Amino acid sequence: xxxxxxxxxxxxxxxxxxxxxxxxxxxxxxxxxxxxxxxxxxxxxxxxxxxxxxxxxxxxxxxxxxxxxxxxxxxxxxxxxxxxxxxxxxxxxxxxxxxxxxxxxxxxxxxxxxxxxxxxxxxxxxxxxxxxxxxxxxxxxxxxxxx
Numbered sequence: 001x002x003x004x005x006x007x008x009x010x011x012x013x014x015x016x017x018x019x020x021x022x023x024x025x026x027x028x029x030x031x032x033x034x035x036x037x038x039x040x041x042x043x044x045x046x047x048x049x050x051x052x053x054x055x056x057x058x059x060x061x062x063x064x065x066x067x068x069x070x071x072x073x074x075x076x077x078x079x080x081x082x083x084x085x086x087x088x089x090x091x092x093x094x095x096x097x098x099x100x101x102x103x104x105x106x107x108x109x110x111x112x113x114x115x116x117x118x119x120x121x122x123x124x125x126x127x128x129x130x131x132x133x134x135x136x137x138x139x140x141x142x143x144x145x146x147x
């Protein structure tokens with residue numbers, strides 16, 4: 001019987017383009033629990049999969065607590081309904097947060113455009129253009145504060 005494939009911390013760090021320190025941090029947070037041979041960490045395929053899922057969760061913007069909750073729910077059972085329902089809820093929350101950020105960014109970009117036009121009009125000694133830009137900014141600020 002062949003023994004299960006294992007990985008060193010260096011191999012995993014190289015494969016996922018992260019530092020060994022990051023992997024040790026995930027261990028400190030209880031997300032990874034490799035076996036030890038003396039002082040060396042020995043990672044299994046399951047540990048490698050957990051690390052891959054941790055990094056995917058981080059890329060999605062999930063907190064370590066959310067990632068840990070989802071990983072703990074997994075418990076080796078593939079596609080369990082409670083895990084999938086919780087993951088769907090977490091994804092919906094993340095999507096809503098990102099959509100709000102997009103709206104906020106678009107509003108800030110509009111303000112920047114307006115301020116640039118106002119500044120350029122003032123620098124160009126164009127009082128009418130500056131007044132129009134100022135009125136546009138006031139209108140935008142008023143509409144943003146009522147939203």
